Amino acid sequence: MDRREFFKRMGLIVAGSVALDLDAKANTMMSLSEGEIPEIAASSKIATKIPDMDAKLEKPVTVMIIGAGSRGRAYARYAEKFPQSMKVVGVADLNPNRRRAMAKKHNIPKENQFGDFHDALARPKLADAVVISTPDNLHYEPCMKAIELGYDVLLEKPVAPTEKECRAILKQAHKYNRIVAVCHVLRYAPYFVALKEVLDSGAIGDIVNIQHFEPIRYAHMAHSYVRGNWPLSKKTTPIILAKSCHDLDIVRWLIGKPCETIAAEGSLHLFRPENAPKGAPERCTDGCPHEAECPYSAIDIYERRKQHLGVFDLPRKDPALIREKLKTTNYGRCVFRCENDQCDHYVAIMKFQDGVTASFSMDAFTPWGGRRTRIMGTKGFIEGDMSTFTFYDFRSSHKSVWDQKVSEVAEYKDAGHGGGDHMLVRDFLRAVAAQDEKLLSSTIDVSIESHVMGFMAEKSRKSMKKVKI
Ligand SMILES: NC(=O)c1ccc[n+]([C@@H]2O[C@H](COP(=O)([O-])OP(=O)(O)OC[C@H]3O[C@@H](n4cnc5c(N)ncnc54)[C@H](O)[C@@H]3O)[C@@H](O)[C@H]2O)c1
Numbered sequence: 001m002d003r004r005e006f007f008k009r010m011g012l013i014v015a016g017s018v019a020l021d022l023d024a025k026a027n028t029m030m031s032l033s034e035g036e037i038p039e040i041a042a043s044s045k046i047a048t049k050i051p052d053m054d055a056k057l058e059k060p061v062t063v064m065i066i067g068a069g070s071r072g073r074a075y076a077r078y079a080e081k082f083p084q085s086m087k088v089v090g091v092a093d094l095n096p097n098r099r100r101a102m103a104k105k106h107n108i109p110k111e112n113q114f115g116d117f118h119d120a121l122a123r124p125k126l127a128d129a130v131v132i133s134t135p136d137n138l139h140y141e142p143c144m145k146a147i148e149l150g151y152d153v154l155l156e157k158p159v160a161p162t163e164k165e166c167r168a169i170l171k172q173a174h175k176y177n178r179i180v181a182v183c184h185v186l187r188y189a190p191y192f193v194a195l196k197e198v199l200d201s202g203a204i205g206d207i208v209n210i211q212h213f214e215p216i217r218y219a220h221m222a223h224s225y226v227r228g229n230w231p232l233s234k235k236t237t238p239i240i241l242a243k244s245c246h247d248l249d250i251v252r253w254l255i256g257k258p259c260e261t262i263a264a265e266g267s268l269h270l271f272r273p274e275n276a277p278k279g280a281p282e283r284c285t286d287g288c289p290h291e292a293e294c295p296y297s298a299i300d301i302y303e304r305r306k307q308h309l310g311v312f313d314l315p316r317k318d319p320a321l322i323r324e325k326l327k328t329t330n331y332g333r334c335v336f337r338c339e340n341d342q343c344d345h346y347v348a349i350m351k352f353q354d355g356v357t358a359s360f361s362m363d364a365f366t367p368w369g370g371r372r373t374r375i376m377g378t379k380g381f382i383e384g385d386m387s388t389f390t391f392y393d394f395r396s397s398h399k400s401v402w403d404q405k406v407s408e409v410a411e412y413k414d415a416g417h418g419g420g421d422h423m424l425v426r427d428f429l430r431a432v433a434a435q436d437e438k439l440l441s442s443t444i445d446v447s448i449e450s451h452v453m454g455f456m457a458e459k460s461r462k463s464m465k466k467v468k469i
């Protein structure tokens with residue numbers, strides 16, 4: 001869709017020119033005081049078709065899941081919805097309950113059930129593809145081996161904890177001519193697909209600047225980056241990769257030009273021992289005198305609000321079972337007394353080719369998660385919050401809104417990241433079936449580029465210098 005086509009769809013092109021409501025135009029031409037919002041001449045909906053999630057393959061692509069945790073299960077669910085396009089034929093997970101549950105759900109034969117990924121990959125190739133959804137520091141080894149064995153790979157982000165390993169995976173994929181898709185799921189969410197389509201139409205003119213904000217949400221920060229799976233940057237990856245590689249990738253993708261320099265700042269402001277309130281014990285369950293008012297109370301987050309319970313693999317949301325987990329796992333620890341070093345706020349400034357700029361901000365201290373994005377173009381402006389976005393055309397004072405209710409479409413209901421999780425699987429399966437990586441948006445080649453931006457951001461933050469990419 002080009003700019004002309006975009007306006008045509010919005011009903012704005014009349015006899016070759018952009019149709020304007022003249023009264024409204026006159027209004028907008030009156031001088032506006034600072035902060036005043038110009039009147040909108042007219043508004044319309046941006047109607048993009050919500051894509052069909054079914055890969056519609058002639059025969060299912062067979063897949064082995066390596067790491068049957070939260071992400072492995074999310075991708076395997078696609079096979080439950082569309083068994084004619086995907087079949088899970090193997091599983092590897094150290095956790096016997098997770099392994100058995102996956103095996104039972106997908107009727108996986110005994111000989112294709114493994115504990116350690118090494119055992120699974122010591123066997124000759126047993127499927128068309130593997131999903132690698134082990135922890136961050138266990139992507140590199142299984143990925144290198146799987147490629148060598150001839151598997152196509154759906155690889156969780158971040159690709160690997162170091163730039164060297166990332167580049168080695170890229171090299172390996174080229175050497176063995178295999179498809180490696182990185183789980184940059186946001187690229188596949190209908191919201192971002194529609195946003196990209198509007199940008200590519202040229203409707204906003206040239207992109208000059210992007211402001212992109214990643215609110216983490218206070219309880220999610222405590223759950224994942226203080227108590228949970230990713231508290232230590234050295235053991236996993238720095239938060240700019242562990243959490244925000246999606247965002248660097250989206251900004252790079254939306255701008256469509258290479259990043260040339262990056263400068264970053266950020267630190268761990270709150271979750272430190274010296275900030276523990278007086279008398280706070282090791283665990284929230286040890287009779288903490290601050291439990292009633294602490295926003296990070298594990299009792300409040302897990303037991304009362306029943307949030308983030310997936311990590312416990314509980315048979316039911318029984319308070320006694322939850323309390324037991326809070327007493328025995330890191331999830332019950334005081335947030336000021338964990339072994340953690342991930343930044344709880346992070347900002348980065350990027351310059352792309354042709355002087356295009358972008359600023360990124362990640363913050364733990366928000367009531368909601370998601371993403372907020374503003375895009376400044378030479379002819380228009382877009383503002384979005386990951387469920388709706390609004391495009392303002394400067395010349396016509398016309399406003400168009402994309403607000404399709406993706407979550408209400410039946411097949412999108414259990415597909416995380418605004419549908420992105422399963423749209424990624426769809427494209428991956430199609431790419432594997434056709435042996436054509438062009439059917440994918442997040443190939444290993446483009447994903448490494450945004451990962452390098454993350455590594456350079458961290459280098460800049462630590463060296464307090466702007467870094468060339
Ligand atoms: N794309 C996204 O939006 C997104 C979101 C969250 C997490 N992630 C990434 O996905 C990956 C998995 O995260 P998760 O939340 O599913 O974690 P998880 O802990 O729920 O799952 C990881 C699983 O790997 C298994 N495992 C560990 N070592 C193993 C080994 N040697 N052999 C076989 N299995 C092993 C664990 O037992 C566990 O079940 C991480 O790299 C994470 O950063 C991506």
